[in-house]
Amino acid sequence: MPVTLENKLVVALSSRALFDFEEENRVFDEQGDAAYTRLQLDRLDQPAQPGVAYALVRKLLAFNADGEHRAEVVILSRNDPVSGLRVFRSAKAGNLLLERGVFTRGSPPWHYLRPLGAHLFLSAHDRDVADALAAGFPAARVFSRSVIDAARHPNELRIAFDGDAVLFSDEAERVFQSAGLDAFQDHERHHAARPLPPGPFKPLLEALHRLQRAAGEKVGIRLRTALVTARSSPAHERAIRTLMDWGIELDEAMFLGGLSKGPFLQEFEPDFFFDDQLAHCESAALAGPTGHVDAGVVNGPR
Structure with missing residues (x-):
């Protein structure tokens, strides 16, 4: 049978929503794409710190704990594919079972919400969030300064x-x-x-x-x-x-x-x-x- 995400809760989010890439993003803003990519590669074996949506993702994936696939989390990012290596390595280091990602190297990624059948899109990019909402998808811009406490009420x-x-x-x-x-x-x-x-x-x-x-x-x-x-x-x-x-x-x-x-x-x-x-x-x-x-x-x- 073909693989499908039908009948699953699907959350798509940018790498900056899942991990704290604010320092790396400042390098991108100040020095450009090439410098950003080099920094991510230099830090390839350094797991990124949790971002705003980290606890949400970890707990959603816990609904799959008995082996039944009920929730799917997909990285949907403006990052380049090479920088995406660090995203998946950081997820693995945090024991987050992420298998799917779309990396668009600066192009708007929200178009891929439709084939994913996404129920939520989280991003730090204003325009992507506005476009996703206009297309009929629940979407929100993450507040990077939010208090993060991934350990509270674990169940x-x-x-x-x-x-x-x-x-x-x-x-x-x-x-x-x-x-x-x-x-x-x-x-x-x-x-x-x-x-x-x-x-x-x-x-x-x-x-x-x-x-x-x-x-x-x-x-x-x-x-x-x-x-x-x-x-x-x-x-x-x-x-x-x-x-x-x-x-x-x-x-x-x-x-x-x-x-x-x-x-x-x-x-x-x-x-x-x-x-x-x-x-x-x-x-x-x-x-x-x-x-x-x-x-x-x-x-x-x-």
């Missing part, structure tokens, strides 16, 4: 999502931006029984829960999800009803009414958090790995 994969423009569409956010909080609350109260249209990250949330159901108690790790939103009562009802309509249960929901999300995320300790607003991402990055979702009205026209 749980914890992922937190913002609501509007992330899990849900930005329909309600547009009302808030154009008419203010009172109009937003009235709009959501009036439409409480009508589910919100899906946002760009609904497919990832669905894939994660399929992964959890498929693994069950067969592996030593479980999924824990949270909604962390600036919504408050009465606008909370529509968000909850929307998730119920989708048949998705979250473990935690935080309706913060505009409070800073960072302190709450410090208690939740996510392996990754996704938000569309840069201010929330800056706050969240102090608590754990964070990705900016360049979608919705607050991020302007595409």
Whole structure:
């Protein structure tokens, strides 16, 4: 039978999302491609330090621990193929079973998300993330300054999502931006029984829960999800009803009414958090790995 990634959760990410290549990237910016390649080759036997998405990847791969292939992680990088040698060697040194990678030497790599059937794309490159989102794939720009603690809660994969423009569409956010909080609350109260249209990250949330159901108690790790939103009562009802309509249960929901999300995320300790607003991402990055979702009205026209 031909090899296929069908019915698997597929995450594609750049080398800078998985490993801390910030120093190497500065060499690329200041001295160019040739100097970057030389540096990576000089460090070929020096494993790179974990990057923002390292814990996420390690825990996703743990869902394959019983020998059943449920999750696939693919490197999708603007690196040149030679520099990709260090990526795979660093993965091997960290006991990460990565088998697949696409290296495009500076060309946009997001086109390969479609044949991969990817449920998530993580990158440090703004344009690649925006293009992936425009093509209909859940995608986020990693915050390289995020707090990284790959050792915490080893038996749980914890992922937190913002609501509007992330899990849900930005329909309600547009009302808030154009008419203010009172109009937003009235709009959501009036439409409480009508589910919100899906946002760009609904497919990832669905894939994660399929992964959890498929693994069950067969592996030593479980999924824990949270909604962390600036919504408050009465606008909370529509968000909850929307998730119920989708048949998705979250473990935690935080309706913060505009409070800073960072302190709450410090208690939740996510392996990754996704938000569309840069201010929330800056706050969240102090608590754990964070990705900016360049979608919705607050991020302007595409």
